[in-house]
Amino acid sequence: MTSARPSLAVWKFSSCDGCQLTLLDCEDELLDVAGALDIAYFLEASRATVDGPYDLSLVEGSITTPDDVERIREVRRSSRRLVTIGACATSGGIQALRNFADVREFAAIVYAQPEFVVTLDTSTAIADHVPVDFELRGCPIDKFQLLDVISAYLLGREPNVPAHSVCVECKLRGNVCVTVAHGIPCLGPVTHAGCGALCPTYDRGCYGCFGPMESPNTASLTERLRELSMPDDDIVCMFRTFNAYAESFRRAGEDIAGRTSRATVPPYPARPEERHDAQASRESHDEGRRSGARGG
Amino acid sequence: MKVDALARVEGEGAMYVEIADGAVRDVQLQIYEPPRFFEAFLRGRAYTEPPDITARICGICPVAYQMSSARAIEDACGVTVDGPLRELRRLIYCGEWIESHTLHVAMLHAPDFLGYESAIDMAADHRPAVERSLRLKKAGNDIIDLVGGRAVHPVNVRVGGFYRVPTKRELRPLAETLREARDDAIETVQWVAGFEFPDFEHGHEYVALTHPEEYAVIDGRVQSDRGLDIDERDLLEHIEEEHVAHSTALHAHLLERAEYLVGPLARYSLNSTRLSPIAADAARSAGLGAECRNPFRSIVVRAVEVLHACEEALDIIEAYEPPDRPAVDIQPRAGVGRACTEAPRGLLYHRYELADDGSILDARIIPPTSQNQPTIEHDLWHFVEANLDLDEEALKLRSEQAIRNYDPCISCATHFLDLTVREVDQT
Numbered sequence: 001m002t003s004a005r006p007s008l009a010v011w012k013f014s015s016c017d018g019c020q021l022t023l024l025d026c027e028d029e030l031l032d033v034a035g036a037l038d039i040a041y042f043l044e045a046s047r048a049t050v051d052g053p054y055d056l057s058l059v060e061g062s063i064t065t066p067d068d069v070e071r072i073r074e075v076r077r078s079s080r081r082l083v084t085i086g087a088c089a090t091s092g093g094i095q096a097l098r099n100f101a102d103v104r105e106f107a108a109i110v111y112a113q114p115e116f117v118v119t120l121d122t123s124t125a126i127a128d129h130v131p132v133d134f135e136l137r138g139c140p141i142d143k144f145q146l147l148d149v150i151s152a153y154l155l156g157r158e159p160n161v162p163a164h165s166v167c168v169e170c171k172l173r174g175n176v177c178v179t180v181a182h183g184i185p186c187l188g189p190v191t192h193a194g195c196g197a198l199c200p201t202y203d204r205g206c207y208g209c210f211g212p213m214e215s216p217n218t219a220s221l222t223e224r225l226r227e228l229s230m231p232d233d234d235i236v237c238m239f240r241t242f243n244a245y246a247e248s249f250r251r252a253g254e255d256i257a258g259r260t261s262r263a264t265v266p267p268y269p270a271r272p273e274e275r276h277d278a279q280a281s282r283e284s285h286d287e288g289r290r291s292g293a294r295g296g
Numbered sequence: 297m298k299v300d301a302l303a304r305v306e307g308e309g310a311m312y313v314e315i316a317d318g319a320v321r322d323v324q325l326q327i328y329e330p331p332r333f334f335e336a337f338l339r340g341r342a343y344t345e346p347p348d349i350t351a352r353i354c355g356i357c358p359v360a361y362q363m364s365s366a367r368a369i370e371d372a373c374g375v376t377v378d379g380p381l382r383e384l385r386r387l388i389y390c391g392e393w394i395e396s397h398t399l400h401v402a403m404l405h406a407p408d409f410l411g412y413e414s415a416i417d418m419a420a421d422h423r424p425a426v427e428r429s430l431r432l433k434k435a436g437n438d439i440i441d442l443v444g445g446r447a448v449h450p451v452n453v454r455v456g457g458f459y460r461v462p463t464k465r466e467l468r469p470l471a472e473t474l475r476e477a478r479d480d481a482i483e484t485v486q487w488v489a490g491f492e493f494p495d496f497e498h499g500h501e502y503v504a505l506t507h508p509e510e511y512a513v514i515d516g517r518v519q520s521d522r523g524l525d526i527d528e529r530d531l532l533e534h535i536e537e538e539h540v541a542h543s544t545a546l547h548a549h550l551l552e553r554a555e556y557l558v559g560p561l562a563r564y565s566l567n568s569t570r571l572s573p574i575a576a577d578a579a580r581s582a583g584l585g586a587e588c589r590n591p592f593r594s595i596v597v598r599a600v601e602v603l604h605a606c607e608e609a610l611d612i613i614e615a616y617e618p619p620d621r622p623a624v625d626i627q628p629r630a631g632v633g634r635a636c637t638e639a640p641r642g643l644l645y646h647r648y649e650l651a652d653d654g655s656i657l658d659a660r661i662i663p664p665t666s667q668n669q670p671t672i673e674h675d676l677w678h679f680v681e682a683n684l685d686l687d688e689e690a691l692k693l694r695s696e697q698a699i700r701n702y703d704p705c706i707s708c709a710t711h712f713l714d715l716t717v718r719e720v721d722q723t
Contacts, residue, residue, distance in 0.1 A: 018448040025433075110334075203459045241348070
């Protein structure tokens with residue numbers, strides 16, 4: 001069957017499946033999406049696979065195995081436009097906590113036969129390995145932002161995904177500030193918008209699952225958290241959850257923990273031979289973002 | 297013969313089958329989902345963090361991880377959460393059963409029975425059924441959304457209860473959604489009951505939580521159909537886990553027994569007398585007896601559980617009186633806490649050892665799929681052996697279906713599905 005519709009592929013690396021599930025969670029829109037795009041590769045939903053190249057690839061998950069490193073390059077080669085979905089693909093995810101520790105020690109804690117486990121020392125973002133055209137944030141991503149990214153692709157426009165902080169979303173919702181009013185520690189001032197200020201709406205502080213906003217002042221927030229009598233170790237933990245290896249959150253934790261503690265991290269990224277690639281991809285990634293070029 | 301990646305399962309895995317001289321020689325469910333080391337990096341984190349952190353083990357059943365972890369930590373701190381807070385926990389869990397099961401029934405499993413590659417292809421000929429399923433799935437997500445804040449990785453669950461509890465008024469529109477969902481669920485049971493099922497039965501020991509008054513979800517005793525009857529806290533002491541080279545999920549066996557099965561078939565067979573009235577009627581009309589031993593019929597059992605969850609959720613909403621406080625106060629202390637809950641795919645055990653300041657010294661998590669993995673291999677062995685007369689493509693498809701019967705969640709069990717059937721040439 002030939003199709004004039006653009007083809008969509010969904011790829012998974014190390015992840016919980018929650019972000020690709022978000023596409024299936026678009027219950028009201030799923031059949032329309034399937035009408036506008038030819039779903040060529042989406043293993044969680046379909047046995048049928050069509051060979052590339054693909055017009056739009058959504059990539060979930062982080063790079064944690066030697067095989068992943070090869071596979072993501074193949075995915076990039078077969079994709080005209082590549083969009084990462086979620087915190088794992090965009091910053092390494094919760095599994096990037098290994099980057100602050102010894103992965104062999106981790107393997108020995110979980111597995112009786114750690115030698116069976118094939119894994120890299122680090123969990124890293126897709127953009128550390130290949131050029132990425134757009135990064136959608138969140139742990140998990142927001143389904144309306146996902147639909148906007150897909151619509152934007154179909155219409156040839158830029159995705160409408162604001163890079164301001166969760167604080168702005170609280171103001172838009174009319175929330176009372178949980179920190180000011182109740183002294184609750186909150187990462188809202190440094191966290192990328194997208195969730196609609198969910199946690200403060202449910203009377204808790206933001207825990208940063210959308211990762212850092214455009215220009216986060218983490219040092220100022222650290223001081224505010226100290227004023228709330230939060231111990232430094234707890235502040236480090238607060239920055240080190242689902243986006244622990246996103247650059248500004250990683251630096252915020254390091255600044256507090258200092259270079260002498262267990263929190264000392266390997267050079268970023270961990271493997272010297274990957275450093276060149278990663279920097280190059282970060283640069284081309286930034287360029288892709290600036291020009292807003294639709295791949296092709 | 298070889299299929300490169302098994303589709304319509306959560307996570308990634310492979311199945312390897314070796315056939316020689318018309319007999320099956322080896323079956324391996326290979327799980328290559330890269331390890332993420334949750335139990336390792338939980339060490340040193342605060343006792344308040346596991347509900348948020350362990351939710352990330354699985355995007356399809358995050359509520360299960362939140363419930364097992366919260367209850368295990370409460371156990372360590374000597375606290376029991378009951379009353380309206382327990383009811384709200386059951387309510388959000390009903391939402392997850394509806395969402396996760398409907399995803400599997402309609403989008404992952406039904407295409408096998410009707411001969412489609414995906415639910416989207418199926419929609420071309422069965423649009424009303426697919427639309428009904430999407431509506432039903434959405435109703436489940438609506439519960440999680442409202443009680444938990446969002447459908448994937450809800451933010452409102454904490455150790456001790458919730459951050460904020462809904463008002464009666466906030467829950468009211470949900471009741472309307474659920475009354476419609478209940479009708480959709482009845483039709484879904486009727487729809488899947490009409491599928492054709494291969495004649496195949498297994499004799500595995502069934503293990504599930506049981507509760508004197510409820511179709512157990514959130515707590516209870518761990519029982520089996522062959523006399524196992526233990527406190528939920530003691531599960532780890534009754535199983536052994538084995539690490540095999542072809543899987544990053546650990547295999548579990550019952551001590552001094554054999555492999556066992558958790559999940560919808562086990563739950564139904566142990567608890568069918570405690571189904572809600574409409575679900576019990578629907579089960580009977582669908583031709584299910586008091587127990588179900590044909591894994592292909594698990595699709596009917598899941599549909600019945602969805603209907604039950606809709607009724608249960610409605611009852612909870614109708615009887616709901618908001619608690620005085622959104623959470624019970626918890627003072628951390630040194631100790632060990634353990635708990636089981638019924639994730640959509642079966643028994644999920646968490647164990648935490650806390651230091652006196654509440655930091656985590658050790659964490660153990662036993663997800664349902666790692667308990668079922670040896671059983672799935674066992675079933676596949678017998679199923680392939682009984683169907684060696686099928687041509688290659690048909691055998692491959694049937695084998696994949698036999699795996700999907702268990703809705704294996706490979707992300708949970710860490711723990712990738714690609715099917716290889718290798719005919720060993722003996723000449």
